[in-house]
Amino acid sequence: SQQGEEDPQALSIQEGENATMNCSYKTSINNLQWYRQNSGRGLVHLILIRSNEREKHSGRLRVTLDTSKKSSSLLITASRAADTASYFCATASAAGNKLTFGGGTRVLVKP
């Protein structure tokens, strides 16, 4: 079973709009990470947020974490066509020795 579940499964937006996707998980975590996957490629690490952090920023990315609700969100601001990809959340267990991935959100940014 998947630890992380992303919502929505698919998202279509216009270039310049913001894209928001959510991730829920079930058990206690050490950290939560977000990855991007372009079609036919490997995953690329975007950002990591630790369990004692509530918000992190990296460029146009903003990640929040609510451990009381066991949920996280990824916001991509001012989206570009190049942001078209699948986005995955992944949780690291309390032991922190492996990541469990969710099913991903497919994002399409239309020019």
Added chain:
Amino acid sequence: DAGITQSPRHKVTETGTPVTLRCHQTENHRYMYWYRQDPGHGLRLIHYSYGVKDTDKGEVSDGYSVSRSKTEDFLLTLESATSSQTSVYFCAISESPSSVYGYTFGSGTRLTVV
């Protein structure tokens, strides 16, 4: 991807044959992982390694074995390939499980079992 290569990139094999996939890294990272990716399932962990000769099972390890005799190489073997093992296999590396840099993934091996 920089520092990690998977071979082969594509393979077609027959049911019942053994298959070995190779992951090679040049980063000297301690941790290495094998995942499979299937539609509707995201990525699922098969096996991982936390050092030379130190490996452990993931959530979908049945039918797979691994070996790590050197820091740089992590081999995944399908002992007797089945059609349900048709998938895209990804190797990943990390210097520590909680590294701020996360995992670095290879480009994947697309395996088809006929």
